Amino acid sequence: EALKLIGGSLVRHGIPVITIDFHGDVIFDGQSTLYGHAPQSGGQGLNPLAIDPATLAGRGLEVKIANEVDRIGRATGRLGYKQASCLRKVITDLYREFGISDTRYFSWRAGYPNLVDIFNRLSLACEEGMEGFDKQTLRECRAKVETLSCNALFRHPWPLTVQGMLAWNMRLDCSQLGREARLLAAETVLDMLFEPARATDRKS
Secondary structure, three states, X not given: OHHHHHHHHHHHOOOOOOEEEOOOOOOOOOOEEXXXXXXXXXXXXXXXXXXXXXXXXXXXXXXXXXXXXXXXXXXXXXXXXXXXXXXXXXXXXXXXXXXXXXXXXXXXXXXXXXXXXXXXXXXXXXXXXXXXXXXXXXXXXXXXXXXHHOOHHHOOOEEOOHHHHHHOXXXXXXXXXXXXXXXXXXHHHHHHHHHHHHHHHHHO
8 A cells, every 4th residue: 555655656756657567457537557477569578678778778689688588587487597598699680680780879779689580580590490599499398488579478479678667667467477487577678777886977
């Protein structure tokens, strides 16, 4: 109840509030709810692989990729060395195929790969093979990614932005998501909120 009172008071005073709701009960006037388990007509969701230009300028694409591999590992259970290496290669290849690189600054606002692209690439590799990785590693890596990519929240074509979430006082209802998806959703939103400022501080 305390969270509802605090959130409602902030909204009434014109202060934007983003709520990550694990149990589906942090509800107050002025919110707009995004249900993580349900397809949204607006076509927006979370994409951990989306890029914030300020963040990328501060830490670089290689660090972004390493962070996402670690984030997926924390959500799905510890990745083995080979699994992490495999996932890192797949994400690196996908960014390159989407035309995204450290030096092509204009590419940072282009389309981004997402978890479904990772799953599809790993599925293809399970059939055709991938240099440097055995089939067991590929299958294990795909199984971990599938626990995330199967969720509607991560399958929308357009990623949510911090500006959009703040403008709508967004409540992200994660109550019907599995543990893995809840963890990834929460970490992704928190990273979107705080990492640009940390990246700017590192540059200065």
